[in-house]
Amino acid sequence: MVEKLIRLASSILKYWDISVSQIELIQGGQMALVWKIMTDRGPLCLKRIHRPEKKALFSIYAQDYLAKKGSRVPGIIPNKRGHLYTRQGPFLFVVYNWIVGRPFDLTVSEDLDWIMRGLAQYHIDSEGYIPPEGIPVFSKLGQWPNHYIKRCQQMESWKKIAAELPDDPFSQLYLSEIDHHIAFGRQTLNKLLDSGYTEWVTESLENPHLCHQDYGTGNTLLSDQETWIIDLDTTTFDLPIRDLRKMIIPLMGDQGEWNDDLFNRMIESYEKVTKLTEAQKKIMFTDMLFPYELYETANEKFGRKNDLPADELEKALTYEERKGKEIVKRMN
Structure with a gap:
């Protein structure tokens, strides 16, 4: 081969x-x-x-x-x-x-600082990109509400699959807990629509920024004290805070517990390059409230059909509860 x-x-x-x-x-x-x-x-x-x-x-x-x-x-x-x-x-x-460099280690504070500053610089540099005539525009601007709705519908549909597995501990736990989180996801949609999201999208349509959509250690290198992005296959027009959520929330989940210092450090590193307004942060925090980690865990089980122990779901449920409390505190 x-x-x-x-x-x-x-x-x-x-x-x-x-x-x-x-x-x-x-x-x-x-x-x-x-x-x-x-x-x-x-x-x-x-x-x-x-x-x-x-x-x-x-x-x-x-x-x-x-x-x-x-x-x-x-x-x-x-x-x-x-x-x-x-x-x-x-x-x-x-x-x-070919870029010669080394991968980032996000357990090292200096590396974390570099990779977040690199993301901010990417967002700044992307301003002004207009695809040549004839090239289709790939944009997710304004699509977040539909994403929320679709995920809530999927979590609802997975209840039927779980009900067909009465002896499976994961499915039993899912059925006992998921209704609360589906309702919370729908509440988050309402919060998003009241957050200024629609207004920001309207402004961005006139002068959009690129959002990488898959930014992280697998697509970046540190070379000569610069952050290089080596894979842009997934890039789209979207609000830049989408990348922040996709970087911060999964990394926080990987810690096994909420880490306030880590959360603050990532945002502060990003803002060393470009500041977020309070209105933009409100929209970002609202998006972070949606139970993405729980959704991904359930999708692994019911969508991708992989066998997962119940403690993986328990971890996701616990994380979503803690995350929600911490994010709400920041929004108040």
């Missing part, structure tokens, strides 16, 4: 004006493939993007915009025709500069 994928890379690289001396498969066995290429231009990265084409094109041109603007993302090497990608079958292939 490895040899086959090396041959695939070699055939694709003929579309670029580069001299290749070595090809190494870095990521294989999935829809997304990544190779490290040693060339006359130095090390480069060849990637087969696994996103649908319209979303892939939006992110490819976004990355090119950011790189040319001086943002810390790998530059894209055009092919012989001057295009940013080469299409083969249903897939798009792109060649990037």
Whole structure:
């Protein structure tokens, strides 16, 4: 399989004006493939993007915009025709500069500071991006209410699956506790609609920012005291605080308990680069109230059909209760 994928890379690289001396498969066995290429231009990265084409094109041109603007993302090497990608079958292939660096360790305060500042800089740098004519716009602006509704409906539907597993401790616990959290999720939707979210979305439609949607240690590197973002496949137009919630809340959950110092440090590090207004923080805190971690735990069990012990659900339930109390205190 490895040899086959090396041959695939070699055939694709003929579309670029580069001299290749070595090809190494870095990521294989999935829809997304990544190779490290040693060339006359130095090390480069060849990637087969696994996103649908319209979303892939939006992110490819976004990355090119950011790189040319001086943002810390790998530059894209055009092919012989001057295009940013080469299409083969249903897939798009792109060649990037290879970034040498190390992964972040979020248990180290300095690394946490770097990665949060890098996220803030990404949001600032993304301002002004307009996809070229003909490139579909990928945006989640204004879609949060629908996301809340869909997740609440899914948690409701999973009650039927749980009821069919009367001897399963996870399902028993789910049935005994989930109604309260579904109701809380719906209350959060009402809070969001009263929070100024709609007004911020309306303002952002005139001058949107990119939201990475999958920012974290797997898509970043620390290189020469700079935070580099090496994967932008999921980037969309959205409110930047979406990335903050996706960084902060799961990390807090991984701690096994609420850590006020960690919470404050992450927001303070982000605000070293760009400040959030009190109105924006209110919207962010409201979004953080939604029981995302509980939803993800239940989805692992009932959506993805993976066997989970009841104590995993217990942890998620306990975390949601503590998180809700702490966030509400910040909103008052």
